Amino acid sequence: MPLLTLTDRGLYCEPGDFYVDPWEPVDRAVITHSHGDHATWGSRAYLTSEPGIGVLQARLDPTAKIRGVRYGEAVSLNGVTISLHPAGHILGSSQVRLVHRGEVWVVSGDYKTDPDPTCTPFEPVRCHTFITESTFGLPIYRWPPQAEVFAEINSWWRFNASVGKTSMLYGYTLGKAQRLIAGLDPSIGPILTHGAVERMTATYRQAGISLPTTHYAGTAERRADSSDAIVIAPPHASGSTWTRRFGTQSTGFASGWMLVRGARRRRALDRGFPLSDHVDWPSLLQVIEATGAAEVWVTHGFTGPVVRWLKEHRVAARAVQTRFEGERDDEIVEGIEEAKLGS
Amino acid sequence: MRLFARLFTAIDETNATHEKVAALVAYFRGAPPSDAAWAVHFLIGRRPKRLVGSRKLAAWASVEAGLPEWLFDESYQAVGDLAETITLILPADGVSSELPLSRWVEERLLRLRGEDDDVQREVMLRSWRELDRRERFVWNKLITGSFRVGASQRLVIRALAEVSGVDEGVIAHRLMGDWEPTAEFFQRLLAPDTRDADLSRPYPFFLAHPLEGEPAALGQAGEWIAEWKWDGIRAQFIRRAGKTFLWSRGEELLAGRFPEVEEIGALLPDGTVIDGELLPWSDGKPLPFAQLQRRIGRKNLGRKILEDIPAVLIAYDLLEEGGRDIRSHPLSQRRERLSSLVGTVASAGRLLLSLSLPFTTWEDLGDARRAAREVGAEGLMLKRLSSGYGVGRRRGDWWKWKVDPLTVDAVLIYAQGGSGKRAGLFTDYTFGIWEGNHLVPFAKAYSGLSDEEIRRVDQFIRRNTLEKFGPVRTVKPELVFELHFEGIQPSTRHKSGIAVRFPRMARWRTDKKPEDADTIETVRALLKSVTREEQT
Incomplete structure (x- = not known):
């Protein structure tokens, strides 16, 4: 039984009984960051990073119940230890680290390794299983300085x-x-x-x-x-x-x-x-290597090529289809967000 | 190369026509004539024959970048342009190159021809390493021979006219036919003495506006003539000083493309200009336009193709007679002279007078319009008898009254990514109609949706992909579109047994369910009704 499974509401942690970035309302949601395809309304309780509380509250119902934790601070839910680590994507964005019976999983959310004065810089987290985004997972994407x-x-x-x-x-x-x-x-x-x-x-x-x-x-x-x-x-x-x-x-x-x-x-x-808040191809590969993960799940973007590349380089990898699979263009996500903001 | 790459960037980074022209003017003023000649050559779309195969370029670039070829192919699918894909995957930029464009072309590009793979590879790798990112892109564009960069021939001509003070028509003429991109050529191109160009110069074409609504609004039926509106190549046929010139409406000189029509020139008096339509024609009626396309595509016209697909010129109008411009004369007079001219030429049926359709009331004409498809015409042209031959597309005297398009409701079943501007979006669709309880592919269409609709359909496709076959995805059959097309024919090359002409998406029928789409039976009935003439 893997620690996380993909359900029709999103990534679910069964032992801990919570979801990571669910796309439908659930009881307990751990949110990597506040973009519309990761943070959806209506869940009963949210957990996110402390620096991200403000933006998440602004995006959700003002009455939404949000708990913030400091980066690196461990909380426990039904025997699963959860901690959030900076993802460098936007203000408050996190990678979610889960530990259960000695097994370590990390869900990257969206992330970048380039410096950004408006958020805490990305930190690589070692793990056994790494679930990574792949928005720009092709070698044509290499960011200029x-x-x-x-x-x-x-x-x-x-x-x-x-x-x-x-x-x-x-x-x-x-x-x-x-x-x-x-x-x-x-x-x-x-x-x-x-x-x-x-x-x-x-x-x-x-x-x-x-x-x-x-x-x-x-x-x-x-x-x-x-x-x-x-x-x-x-x-x-x-x-x-x-x-x-x-x-x-x-x-x-x-x-x-x-x-x-x-x-x-x-x-x-x-x-x-060309200014992106996601990792480019070289950084994506570097980060994957830095996690030391034995298994990599690839989601959100060019999953096919990234999985094949990893397999050819002897990394166990599989594609995980999220609801926003192949969201090549963030524009639609943005559209949803703007609609929510009523602007 | 640096200057030329800079020009490319300047053109590419603005959507304003006057800014593009200004960038071109600045380049033509500053560049050495030997470079400028090559710049003109490439910018107006001329190119050397493919010098290096795309597969080879992809392979060398992949090796240089340390990538497997499958990953190159995935990248290419996302970019939609070979030259750009190569540029984007190559390792860090080289320094920029001072070597002038003409030397890049003459000493490197043209030398690639006929060389063996090792030499070609060496030249390509060396070039990539010497150029910065922008220059690499331009270089790759030159090599792959797809140098369309948002500066049309028209803009280049406008810029050259501005630089030289010579009329745009003269520049256009000088760019026709064969020339070598040399410094001498560039100087001739800008030369102030324009006598060289006058002989072949066509008149601007007069174009009709589409008629919306009923022709009764045009007034008295007796003041008008009606002709078939043909679907061929609108052309001007010029005979002056013993020479013949055939121009397309796109202001392209069609020298050598229609030899059987050009031969008629020798039978015409000097100082004659005819406006007409080139059509593939056999047994007194036009062949489908697709036949003409087969001819257009060929560089060498063999005897067989000339026999299978003979072309004629249907004469609409006479613009010049005895060297005199008669465009301001009323159409009734011009037609009379045209008719007698065509009557005296023993053209063996290759120069035909466009029929003036008999009618007394507008109702009669409605009947004629409905019959248009059966004679292979697109509809009717209505022209006021008193009208002069104007310039450009103007309302009032000339109208085109096309037949209503044929229409079928079909279901989106396959999708493929677009290229160029539409790269990374699913924009090329295949539609199916029902045969029993499965959908048989019926037509492909790319146009007709708004950008917003394209984005929504693209979104749907990503979420509802059933299978992937290379770049093609099969899609959950759910979206229904109303397709319009101009013609329909039986076909052995299509699974449905039917081929349609110029299909496009007229509407996204969000009100319809897939089961409401048309069936093969209804489409066959449509085919029958359209071609009943031929079948009886």
Whole structure:
């Protein structure tokens, strides 16, 4: 009997009687992070990392019962020891470590190893069985140095400002938007935000993350004075009437998907900035090796190629189909989230 | 290579036409003419014959990257472009290259031809190691010969016109036919003396607007003529100073593609320009368009294909007579002259006058339109007798009145990823219709859905995949689409025994269940009704 099994509600730990990131309401849910495909409403009790309480509360019903634990702090549920360890994906994101009768399992959730000033850095955790995401599990995905990407974003913004164009930068509301804001050079001009981004950014600030000043774009005077601004907005706002108030603009999207030209072109964007909150191919393999796991379950992304690669390198591996299997594009997830936020 | 890669990036990073043109202008002004000539060559879509097979490129790049080939193939499926896949998997960038484009092409690219594998491999590896990521991509694009980069021929022409001050039409003419991309050529391309181009230059085509609603709104039926609207290649036939030029509407010179039609040129007086349609034609009626496509695809037209698929020019209009531009004359006059001209030419049936269909009331015409499919036409053209021959697509005097498309409700059964812009999304679908209680593949369609719908269907496919066969997925039969198409024919090459022309998704029928989709019997009946003429 494995410690975790895949059920139609998600990953279930039978001895502990709880779920990890269930996609339907359950009694006890351990949440890796607050993105819509990992944190769903309606469960009776949630366990998440302490730094993640604020964002999770913002995403769920305000009355949801959430317990926070410090990273590394062990709690016990029906004889299963649970601890959460930083995943470096977004604020409060965790890997879930489970110990039962000496057997150690780790569920990665989404993670990245690149530094990010808006969340605690990833820590590898040794285990027997590792359940990993594989969103960017192909060798074409190798992130350029982050400093280079931010330098490109800032110089794009600087150039647009010099020719009187507003820079429209799209990125996911929770996590990516704040990471972008943290990396912008505020000396270029004002940073404006879409309502959904502004609300989430406020939640980050309440959690003690320091970010440059932003202005809610809803209060900005129509067309006035936005030509040297950068506007941070969720991808679904692209092409909407909301964007028209900013006049002449250049559009950009920050996402790992932007590494591939076709992904940018089909959105008819001017610029794509390959900035991801997931591990790229080399980091994925390094992390798997660092866990020392004898068995690897691969989920959420390019499961097939990653499993085959691992098997060819003598690692026992299998694909685990989650409900969001093959969610190649986070856009739909984001769409669900925005719908929940009612924005 | 650096300058050219920079140009590529500039074009690629904007959707604004004027910014693309500005980038091209800056490049053409700054680049040495020998480079600029090659840039023009590649940007307008010319390319050397495939020099290195894609399988070989994939293999060498995989080895260089330390990856097994199956993983290369998986990567390729996600990217949808060979040149880009190679660029993305290769190890760390080299330094950027100062070597000019012309030398990259002449000393490396062209030298690959006919070399054995080891030499080709050596050149490719060396080149990859010398170039940075952007340059590698451009280089790979040149090698794989698919250099479409969002700058159409039109934009290149516009930029060259701006650089030289020469008319766009002249530039277009100079880019026709055979030329070698040399510095001398580039200088000739921009030369201010334009006499060279005048002889072959076509007139801009006059295009019809689709008629929505009934023709009664056009006024008196007697002020109009009606002709069949043919589904061929719209073309201008020019005879001047003893030379013949055949142009397509895409402003492509069709030299050598329709020899039997070009031969008619010798029978026409100098200073003649005819607007017409090239059609595959046999026994007094058109062959299906697919037949013409077989001809278009070929570089060398053998005797057999010329016999099997003979082409004719259906003459619609006369634009120039005796060297005089008569486009402003009323259509009634132009047609009269065209008719007498065609009557005097012994063209052996290869130059035909477009019929003016007899009708007295608009109701008569409705009947003719319904018969269009039976004669192999797409519908009717309505033209005002007093109209001049205008420029571009304008409302008022010329209308196309197409027959209603044929329609079938079918179920999505297979899906495949798109390429290019649609890479990574399931956008290419196969639809089935019921034969008894199973679904038989009936048509493939790629177009007609909005981006939002594509995303939703893509999502459905990912969650409802039954099996994977390479890139193809079989999908739970649940989604119903209303397909439209223009023609339907019996076929031995299709499982359903039926082939349709130009199928597209007209609507996603979210109101229908799979069991509501059409059956093979209803589709056969449709086929019968459309082709009853031929069967009786």
